[in-house]
Amino acid sequence: MSATDALSPQKTLTALFFGLVVGTVLFGITLVESYRYFKSYKNDTIQQKSLVALLVGLDLLHFSFSIHVSYHYLVESFGDSDSINRAIWSVKALGTVHVMLLWLVQFLYLTRIWSLTRRMLLHRKLLVPVLCAVIVIGIMGFGAGLAFILELDRIEYILDFARIKWVIYLALGVSAATDIAISTIMVLILHRSITGMKRTDGVISALIHYFFSTGLLTSLTALIYLILFAASAQTALYLGVVFLISRLYTISFLEFRLNVRNQLREDLEATVELAFSSLEDQNAFERCKWQLVPLFERTTAEYGSAFRGGMRSGRMQITQAIYIVC
Template structure:
């Protein structure tokens, strides 16, 4: 047995486990911050808790896999041809993490796209198909004992990674397109939208890149563990992208703190904006708005001192942030 053979088998698995463990530590820090600084409704908190549980179980499983190969069976070259049960079960928990995070993002597509059945349906099909393939892979592989037998499921492994990459790219592209078309011309809302677009790209980019890396590795070097190194990390990337998105809401909301918005409740359409310009005044009676839209709770924008406007901006931002679990809907009149 050559050193090079160990490098691209156990070495690759070890590197994947270390990177995954590092990312898990980051997600734990983000989870602590989330539960101590965010005040979401219980379904979102339950989602985060479930994702963290699945992520932690997955980390324990891949640690058991590497430990079994490198410590328990140290010096036993024959073990490299055999399957450890935890290596097969971890696929299911990785799939569960991806299912929850992608479902959350699919619901965001549903809300921001004015309940588009086509976009949401296509995204949902990719998400469900990916998880279906994960279940099929786990069910078929659980009774296998050797990697030679597992090679029979190579096509299914390729399908899982291809669906994961396609789903992530579609979600990111859809959200970016919807947000870009929702620009209003107002600095405050456009600044928020720019930040949202950036986070949407980041949400899908890293997970897609990891899935593509795993896909290429299994096609080009399926006899090695290079694809396993990528697959070990993809669940952590889903978890961190979800938590980063949720924890960054205050940062995004405060990105326009240098712009003061004077408005009580004067709604107007984009057509009226283009007709009358950005500076419009209103004598409408003061009342709390019932329909919050990032499009506009404003009639006039002008630069002002940050200290003098902080309280008003915070109140207005809070109203807008409550519109959805992430940020206010940009293409809807009602939340």
């Protein structure tokens, strides 16, 4: 592309303005969610808190670059056709931070899947493909993001993005596919964790709904970005969507760390009544070692022999536990 090619100023600036407005609202939600997290989970490990702080820090950096990009094109370059066509440094920085933020969120979800599949009693025929899928997805996401960052450094004008459309299609396609794959794997893992107990199954259903909806939302956003880029590269409407995508990833992860954990805690604080056919069975159960862990980290197969015997006499109350080893 050359400087003689020009953007459509009105549509481009409109997209930047509304993208910044909506992005500002979403960043406010990010700040509220992060404040609630650090206030509610003071006992989390330093590593967990550091990852959340890093995520919020990247989102703050992304938001700062969004403001600079908007100010440059809406104020400083207003009426200057050459300046409005140039890709300033903050555009490249915005794209780089965007990729890094997506890397971090998807890495955190993939490590969670890796951890869950290794701890659950999955059949080897299922365990190996899942772990291989996690590795492949991680490599593809990193490779596509790295290719985009390298090509981004060569951009001089906004319209030059059309010259590297292949890497943009690749990065967006891999990102959307990664989100769908993460959601699908998590849903399958959670589905295999169904216990037959009404309360715990309700929690699992809520988690399934969460991962399905968040994966669908981020994938649809990437698809909208792709459509806008393919259909109207001359107007750069897609730049407005860039202000939103990273915010959605940050909010979805903070929502998982905060509200989903709160819901799990509330639902798992209930008590259940167990009945034993004899005093011997009751004493055997009381000798069992049991501990509370996150619901989706254990399967029903790990209940072991704790539930042997009939259900006629010898009642006792216990806090609802998910992991029981006798």
